[in-house]
Amino acid sequence: MMNHTLRLFLVAGASLWLGAAHAAGGLQLSNEVFQEIQVPGADGKPERKSVPAAMVVPGTEVFYVITYRNTGDQPAEKIAITNPVPAELEYVAVLGPASANQVSVDGGKQYGALASLSVPDADGKPRAAQAADVTHVRWMLGTAVSPGDGGKVSFKARLK
Amino acid sequence: MRSNFLKYVAVVLLLAGAQQAQALGTTQGTNIANTATVDYAVGGVNQPDISSNTVSFLVDRRINLTVAEIGGTSTSVIPGSVGRVTTFTVSNSTNGVQDFRLEATNDTAGAGTAFGDTDNFDGANVRVFVDNGNGIYEPALDTATFIDELGADQTRTVFVLIDIPVSQINDDTAGVTLRAFAADSGTAAALGADATQTVGPDTPLFVGTVFGDTAGAPNTTGDAARDGSHSDDDEYDVVTAALTVIKSQTVISDPFNGAVDPKAIPGAVIEYCVDINNTGASQADAIVMTDAIPANTTYQAGTIRVGVAGVGTGCASGTGTAEDDDAAGGGDAGDYDVTTAGAVTVRGGNIAAAARYKAVFRVTVN
Numbered sequence: 001m002m003n004h005t006l007r008l009f010l011v012a013g014a015s016l017w018l019g020a021a022h023a024a025g026g027l028q029l030s031n032e033v034f035q036e037i038q039v040p041g042a043d044g045k046p047e048r049k050s051v052p053a054a055m056v057v058p059g060t061e062v063f064y065v066i067t068y069r070n071t072g073d074q075p076a077e078k079i080a081i082t083n084p085v086p087a088e089l090e091y092v093a094v095l096g097p098a099s100a101n102q103v104s105v106d107g108g109k110q111y112g113a114l115a116s117l118s119v120p121d122a123d124g125k126p127r128a129a130q131a132a133d134v135t136h137v138r139w140m141l142g143t144a145v146s147p148g149d150g151g152k153v154s155f156k157a158r159l160k
Numbered sequence: 161m162r163s164n165f166l167k168y169v170a171v172v173l174l175l176a177g178a179q180q181a182q183a184l185g186t187t188q189g190t191n192i193a194n195t196a197t198v199d200y201a202v203g204g205v206n207q208p209d210i211s212s213n214t215v216s217f218l219v220d221r222r223i224n225l226t227v228a229e230i231g232g233t234s235t236s237v238i239p240g241s242v243g244r245v246t247t248f249t250v251s252n253s254t255n256g257v258q259d260f261r262l263e264a265t266n267d268t269a270g271a272g273t274a275f276g277d278t279d280n281f282d283g284a285n286v287r288v289f290v291d292n293g294n295g296i297y298e299p300a301l302d303t304a305t306f307i308d309e310l311g312a313d314q315t316r317t318v319f320v321l322i323d324i325p326v327s328q329i330n331d332d333t334a335g336v337t338l339r340a341f342a343a344d345s346g347t348a349a350a351l352g353a354d355a356t357q358t359v360g361p362d363t364p365l366f367v368g369t370v371f372g373d374t375a376g377a378p379n380t381t382g383d384a385a386r387d388g389s390h391s392d393d394d395e396y397d398v399v400t401a402a403l404t405v406i407k408s409q410t411v412i413s414d415p416f417n418g419a420v421d422p423k424a425i426p427g428a429v430i431e432y433c434v435d436i437n438n439t440g441a442s443q444a445d446a447i448v449m450t451d452a453i454p455a456n457t458t459y460q461a462g463t464i465r466v467g468v469a470g471v472g473t474g475c476a477s478g479t480g481t482a483e484d485d486d487a488a489g490g491g492d493a494g495d496y497d498v499t500t501a502g503a504v505t506v507r508g509g510n511i512a513a514a515a516r517y518k519a520v521f522r523v524t525v526n
Contacts, residue, residue, distance in 0.1 A: 029198045029212035033364075054362035056192075057222030057370055058185020058255050066196045066212060076200045076207075083196040088186045088219070159192070159219060160185050 026072040027145075029081070035062045061158045063095060069150030079141040081153055084108065089157035091134035096154050104136040105129040111138050184312045188221035188256035189367050217364035223342045223355055224253035224372040225260065227392045230317070234275045234333075234395035238442065240326035242285070245297045246394035250307055250340045251315040253372075259343040259352045260307035262288045264320040267335030273395040274377070277333040283322025283396065288338065291317035306351040307340070324398065330440040332398040337380045339391035342373075355388050401444030401513070406435045406473040407451070412522065428525045429460060433468070433475030435518050438511040447508035447517065450500050456526045459504065461485055463522035464494040466506055475520045494519065 033053040041047030053062045066083060070076045085091045094101045102111035105119050118126035119133050139153045186192075196212040230247040237244045252258050266282040273279050289297070290304040297319045307316050320336050344352030358368035376383035376391030383391040413419045414428035422428055434451060438444050453459045468480035483494035487505075499505035508517040 026202065026207055027198050027200050027210050029196055029210050031194060031196045031212040031215045033194065033215045033217060051361070052364060053217045054364045054366070055220050055358070055368050055370065056217055057188075057220045057372070059222075062217075064194060064196075064215070068198060072202065074202045076202055077204070078199075078201040078206075080199040081196055082199070083194065086192050086194050088190055088192050 026070070027076050027079070028069045028071050028150075030067045031083070032065045032067070033062050034065060035060060056159050058159050061092060061156055062089070063154055063156040065152055065154045067150060067152050068145070070145045070147050073147050075144040075146050077144045079139075079145060081139045081141075082108070083137050083155070085134055085137065085155075085157055088160055090132045090160050091137065092131055092156040092158055094137065094153075094155045096152070100140050100142055101153075102138045102140065103134045104138065105133040106135065108136040111136070184253055185222075185255050186219045187312065188219055188254075190219040192217055192219060218367050219255065220358075220362065220368040220370065221254060221256055221355075222370050222372045223258065223388055225258070225340055225342055225390045226251045226253060226373075227318075227338055227340050227376070227390045229274060229377075229392045229394045234273075234277075234397045236399040237324045237396050238400050239324055239328045239398060242323040243299070243321045244283075244324060244396060246320045246336060246396065247295075247297075248318045248320065248338045248392060248394065249315050250310070250318055250338075252310045252312060254342065255312055257309055257311050257345040258355070259345050260310060260316075261341040261343045261351055261354060262290070262306055262318060263339045263341070264288045265337050265339070266322075267337055267393060268381070271335060271381075272378075273333055273335035274393045275395045275397075277335075277395060277397065279333055279335040281325065281328055281332050281334050281398075283334050283336060284325060285321070285323040286336065287321045289319045289321065291319060293317075297321075306343070308351070309345050309348055320394065322396065324396065328398045328400075330398060330400045330402045330442070334396040334398075335393050336396070337376075337391050337393040339376065339380070339383055339389055341389040342371075357388070399441045401438050401442050401511070402440035403444055403447075403511075404437045404439060405449070406437070408433045408435070408473060408475070410477070412477075424525055426525050429522055430457065430525065431463075431475075431477060431520055431522045433470070433473075433518060433520050434506070435470075435473040435475070435516060436508060436511060437473070437516045438513055441513050443513055444511045447511055449506045449508060449519065450503050451506075451521075452500075452503040453496075453523055457523035458526060459496050460522040460524055461496070464496065464504060464506065464519065465521070466493045466508070466519045468518040468520050470518055475518050477520070480518070480520070494521075496521075 034050045035053040038046045104111045105117045117129040119129050121127040137155050193216045195214045197209045267279040271279045289302045292301045342355040362368035371386040371388045373390050375385040380391040410431045411422045412429040414422040464483040465480040468475045470476040485496040487495040487498040494506045504521045506519040511517045
């Protein structure tokens with residue numbers, strides 16, 4: 001199963017890099033969206049598999065995988081990847097190492113850890129923000145990315 | 161680093177599982193587009209933001225519908241009545257507009273019914289009509305036989321009509337089932353084809369279809385979960401009068417013994433007691449009892465009494481109201497040889513459910 005997921009990521013990633021030729025030298029960014037489906041495994045038991053998001057109905061969870069790669073010849077520093085959560089989706093969680101992750105609940109004005117943010121309630125008083133309030137996700141990479149290197153960040157969201 | 165990350169992604173996804181949302185949610189066909197941007201610096205100099213490709217998919221159609229019986233009780237009917245109504249609602253929980261094909265059927269004999277009885281007869285002339293919006297069946301207005309272009313989260317009332325065979329008796333039960341099938345929308349005033357699930361892999365920019373409906377009510381048959389249809393059942397109970405008539409006789413007197421231990425010899429006076437018992441669950445209207453005077457006896461004039469009291473099937477002599485023998489006058493409840501030649505006729509009026517009506521008359525033995 002692990003192999004399926006990995007292979008899929010690699011194949012999809014490769015095709016997108018080809019299509020992202022418009023990006024200038026420096027950093028290249030590609031975005032993909034996947035969903036998990038259940039398929040019969042080789043042993044007949046249901047097996048989960050990640051496929052490009054295609055059959056998505058309300059309640060379905062999808063995950064966006066954003067791939068970055070330094071195609072320039074200098075290290076890229078202070079990398080901040082920002083992704084607005086589409087209005088029809090409800091943010092669920094960041095996938096992968098989340099230490100460098102921040103979210104915004106006010107349309108991208110302020111970022112921080114979800115637990116530290118608040119939103120106005122119906123009476124205008126602040127209440128603790130919840131995952132569903134998230135409007136933007138941002139990753140601040142602490143380390144420089146050398147030429148030729150890259151990585152992925154990902155978050156999961158559910159169709160409203 | 162990459163493989164560690166992927167491993168983490170996979171584990172998290174496994175734990176999260178697929179979640180079922182009950183809300184109707186985003187309308188089918190909506191395009192969900194997403195673009196990421198990156199801000200970075202090279203050599204301490206901030207660089208222009210870079211945008212990713214825009215990744216998109218179209219929201220697919222999740223068909224869900226609910227058929228529900230309305231009123232929570234069976235419909236009481238009398239034999240021979242026509243166009244008797246049971247009421248249902250059909251709710252569209254699909255994330256989009258749907259037509260609905262409607263199918264009403266008689267339940268199988270012996271099947272359990274919606275309200276705990278057992279089906280033992282079929283309604284005739286089973287029909288389905290869609291309400292015009294006021295929840296009341298109006299034959300002239302509620303003529304649509306399918307639900308046209310019903311929006312997401314919208315509900316429509318549907319009426320099932322049957323005729324009750326005249327031969328049915330009190331406590332008979334007919335179960336009926338209404339099943340609605342999701343059908344494609346798009347053309348007003350026309351029923352689309354039944355919706356079908358998308359077979360095989362979907363593609364991101366195609367609006368596929370999945371069925372999300374549940375199985376129908378326990379008493380319905382053939383309606384499985386995720387088949388694009390839903391059903392519920394309702395019940396008709398025959399509630400009518402059930403009359404039994406018991407006639408008994410008492411020798412009142414004879415020419416020799418008088419009233420002391422009289423014998424049924426020529427010249428003896430016999431009092432007949434007619435007991436009409438309504439064992440049904442409905443009032444019996446306009447009762448008319450006719451009793452021919454037996455051969456070899458002669459009706460004793462002026463002996464009809466109606467509304468007689470008495471224990472069980474018996475009559476207490478001398479109670480009730482005396483009647484003359486003609487049929488004239490308002491409220492005349494009994495006659496002899498007028499309505500029917502050679503017979504006593506008693507018009508008992510209405511007999512309530514579980515009530516009795518008694519009458520007596522006397523004859524002499526020839």
